[in-house]
Amino acid sequence: MKYLLGLLMCANVLVDIRAGEGMWNLLLLDSLNYKDMQEKGLRLSPEEIYSINQASLKDAVVIFGGGCTGEVISPDGLLITNHHCGYSRIQSHSTVEKNHLADGFWAGSKAEELANPGLSVTFLVRIEDVTTKVLSGIPDTLSEEDRSVQLVARLSRLQKEAIAGTHYESEIKSFYFGREYYLFVYEVFHDVRLVGAPPEAIGRFGGDTDNWMWPRHTGDFSLFRIYAGKDNNPAPYSPDNVPYKPKKHLTISVSGVKEGDFTMVLGYPGRTDEYLTSDALRMISQKSLPAKIEMRTMRLNALEDEMAKGPEERLRYSGRYVGTSNAWKKWIGVTKGVERTDAVRKKELFEDSFDAWADDLLQDDAGYSVLMDEFEKIYALYEPLYVTNDLGNEFLNSVEVFSLVNHAQTDFYSMLDSSEQYKKEALQKMKQRGADFFRSGALTIDQRILPSLMAIYAGNTLPQYHPEFFDRIIPDFGGNYQAFIENVFNQSVFTDSVKYLRLLDKSPQYIRKKIITDPLVIMHRDFSRTMAFDVYRKTDSLNRELNRLYGKYLSGMMAMNPTRILYPDANFTMRLAYGRVEGYEPSDAVNFMHYTTLDGIIEKEDPQVADYLVPEKLKEVYSNRDFGAYVMGDKVPVCFIASNHTSGGNSGSPVFNAEGNLIGINFDRNWEGTVSDYAYDPSICRNISLDIRYVLFVIDKVADADWILDELTLKKK
Numbered sequence: 108m109k110y111l112l113g114l115l116m117c118a119n120v121l122v123d124i125r126a127g128e129g130m131w132n133l134l135l136l137d138s139l140n141y142k143d144m145q146e147k148g149l150r151l152s153p154e155e156i157y158s159i160n161q162a163s164l165k166d167a168v169v170i171f172g173g174g175c176t177g178e179v180i181s182p183d184g185l186l187i188t189n190h191h192c193g194y195s196r197i198q199s200h201s202t203v204e205k206n207h208l209a210d211g212f213w214a215g216s217k218a219e220e221l222a223n224p225g226l227s228v229t230f231l232v233r234i235e236d237v238t239t240k241v242l243s244g245i246p247d248t249l250s251e252e253d254r255s256v257q258l259v260a261r262l263s264r265l266q267k268e269a270i271a272g273t274h275y276e277s278e279i280k281s282f283y284f285g286r287e288y289y290l291f292v293y294e295v296f297h298d299v300r301l302v303g304a305p306p307e308a309i310g311r312f313g314g315d316t317d318n319w320m321w322p323r324h325t326g327d328f329s330l331f332r333i334y335a336g337k338d339n340n341p342a343p344y345s346p347d348n349v350p351y352k353p354k355k356h357l358t359i360s361v362s363g364v365k366e367g368d369f370t371m372v373l374g375y376p377g378r379t380d381e382y383l384t385s386d387a388l389r390m391i392s393q394k395s396l397p398a399k400i401e402m403r404t405m406r407l408n409a410l411e412d413e414m415a416k417g418p419e420e421r422l423r424y425s426g427r428y429v430g431t432s433n434a435w436k437k438w439i440g441v442t443k444g445v446e447r448t449d450a451v452r453k454k455e456l457f458e459d460s461f462d463a464w465a466d467d468l469l470q471d472d473a474g475y476s477v478l479m480d481e482f483e484k485i486y487a488l489y490e491p492l493y494v495t496n497d498l499g500n501e502f503l504n505s506v507e508v509f510s511l512v513n514h515a516q517t518d519f520y521s522m523l524d525s526s527e528q529y530k531k532e533a534l535q536k537m538k539q540r541g542a543d544f545f546r547s548g549a550l551t552i553d554q555r556i557l558p559s560l561m562a563i564y565a566g567n568t569l570p571q572y573h574p575e576f577f578d579r580i581i582p583d584f585g586g587n588y589q590a591f592i593e594n595v596f597n598q599s600v601f602t603d604s605v606k607y608l609r610l611l612d613k614s615p616q617y618i619r620k621k622i623i624t625d626p627l628v629i630m631h632r633d634f635s636r637t638m639a640f641d642v643y644r645k646t647d648s649l650n651r652e653l654n655r656l657y658g659k660y661l662s663g664m665m666a667m668n669p670t671r672i673l674y675p676d677a678n679f680t681m682r683l684a685y686g687r688v689e690g691y692e693p694s695d696a697v698n699f700m701h702y703t704t705l706d707g708i709i710e711k712e713d714p715q716v717a718d719y720l721v722p723e724k725l726k727e728v729y730s731n732r733d734f735g736a737y738v739m740g741d742k743v744p745v746c747f748i749a750s751n752h753t754s755g756g757n758s759g760s761p762v763f764n765a766e767g768n769l770i771g772i773n774f775d776r777n778w779e780g781t782v783s784d785y786a787y788d789p790s791i792c793r794n795i796s797l798d799i800r801y802v803l804f805v806i807d808k809v810a811d812a813d814w815i816l817d818e819l820t821l822k823k824k
């Protein structure tokens with residue numbers, strides 16, 4: 108692949124980059140995308156976007172926590188990300204009396220900013236192409252398994268070497284199915300404090316009803332600040348830490364966006380699978396996703412019923428609800444998008460043309476002409492395993508008591524041969540974990556969803572992948588999952604706080620006996636064993652084989668169409684996407700505009716529906732028309748859409764205009780457009796961003812937090 112890219116560039120062939128599509132590697136911008144970006148309107152040099160010699164845009168873009176993007180917007184380390192990315196942190200500081208989720212939170216000064224243990228912010232220091240270092244000397248003739256053993260050792264050595272003598276962290280990621288490797292060096296900060304968040308009725312306005320939808324009116328932002336030691340280096344939390352002085356902070360444009368404007372997004376898209384074959388996409392969209400959607404629907408129904416019981420319950424379960432519903436709704440969107448764009452058929456047509464091209468080759472040393480048959484054979488074996496893997500993971504992750512069970516076992520066994528002091532501490536930890544768990548309300552949900560989860564799992568997987576405990580359901584419980592679960596819950600010590608805490612006061616021998624015979628432990632153990640021995644192992648070796656085939660497939664695509672540049676699938680490394688501000692046609696005769704305004708919030712208001720409550724203060728500002736400079740004509744802009752190819756993980760990403768100034772915060776995609784994770788379609792795939800002017804408006808006019816505005820660098824018209 109690399110060599111093909113090289114050839115292309117030398118030959119000065121005009122490259123074909125499809126509109127809006129692609130998440131590009133920053134290291135290759137200059138050679139692959141720059142010309143096209145300039146033609147589309149960009150007015151920056153490649154070095155202003157990515158450079159290791161001078162401060163560039165990449166220095167202001169961070170990984171926020173474990174799965175979002177954020178960006179630095181002040182010389183004092185102020186950072187903006189999405190409200191949904193900061194949600195669990197805001198929730199952790201909330202109580203029924205002091206509910207920052209409901210009422211919003213604005214620190215009155217730096218001294219009032221709230222610490223968030225466990226939260227980190229990660230800066231990208233540099234990227235290096237290490238393909239040759241990784242691959243040289245590894246013979247092509249090695250089996251996939253031996254090859255992967257050699258690779259793991261080599262990657263770990265190179266990663267260590269890259270950061271020797273520094274406080275940095277590093278990671279090498281594979282691109283194009285192992286055709287290329289890039290090293291990423293990071294600097295990680297661990298003292299990150301909450302500065303401000305609007306009330307949920309702004310930050311999550313539209314809630315799950317509007318999530319993954321356009322038109323949208325969500326003020327999806329929250330503000331944090333990075334703190335460092337006195338030397339400006341990362342340091343663990345300390346009241347003595349000082350605001351971090353970043354290499355670069357973003358300039359904010361208040362000029363707004365027009366239809367057709369160039370936009371680009373820098374951030375961390377998590378995962379895409381653009382090059383899947385039609386068989387693979389069919390398997391995902393018609394088998395795995397529908398079953399997972401059904402599993403989550405059960406959990407959401409249970410959570411909704413609990414939340415409806417009162418404010419305490421709402422607060423207790425809302426984080427889980429948000430966490431569960433996000434992917435659930437997206438999966439529904441993907442299945443719709445696959446249908447709407449006819450993505451499977453388009454892939455089939457492409458595969459036919461690939462076959463035809465390969466059959467006509469005079470010489471086919473790579474074996475392109477048999478590639479599709481090879482894929483077909485592997486997918487016939489892979490499909491039942493893939494679906495089981497997916498549903499098994501969903502099952503295990505949905506049932507929270509399994510996490511308590513799992514921890515209890517590891518904690519208990521780790522303390523058996525340890526010192527008295529260690530034992531005491533481990534027991535204390537187990538007690539604390541138990542107390543937190545029983546207080547969390549998880550059991551109510553677990554007990555309610557388990558029977559349905561079992562039924563869905565059983566109905567969609569082959570009997571050979573059913574854990575052993577399934578064998579008892581027909582003989583002992585007449586096939587009734589509900590009765591089975593009731594029995595398990597009645598007998599387990601993990602379903603009763605008194606029994607659980609009492610057990611921990613007993614002798615280690617007694618605890619051991621009780622743990623290994625506990626029905627929930629047995630369920631969890633059977634399930635994990637089935638997954639580990641019957642599913643993961645086999646899937647692993649097929650995955651390696653598929654990786655090899657896909658590598659070949661990409662090389663084939665490049666050879667078949669040498670002017671088309673293929674971008675690498677997302678792998679949670681920093682990428683750049685570019686496109687333009689544009690609306691779309693969601694269905695026949697309907698045309699969606701590219702922006703929404705505060706008027707839409709007022710129109711959507713419904714005091715009876717939690718998702719559509721509007722804070723009094725916002726209504727007051729609206730009726731006084733006290734909009735300040737944050738207007739477009741006489742309206743306050745709220746969100747806009749554009750054709751930037753983004754994915755999960757791009758939440759919180761900066762959206763830039765042609766000059767590299769911040770115009771928006773990416774937070775979502777349109778529903779059917781989520782098919783872009785598998786097959787980007789420029790006619791309907793749009794990313795949804797919060798207009799930065801709405802952020803400023805909320806901070807200024809709704810929160811009255813002017814001291815925050817004073818820190819920002821604004822570029823007026």
Ligand code: ASP
Pocket residue numbers: 433753754755756757758774775776
């Ligand atoms: N809303 C998404 C997220 O939660 C962003 C996206 O997938 O476009 O990460």
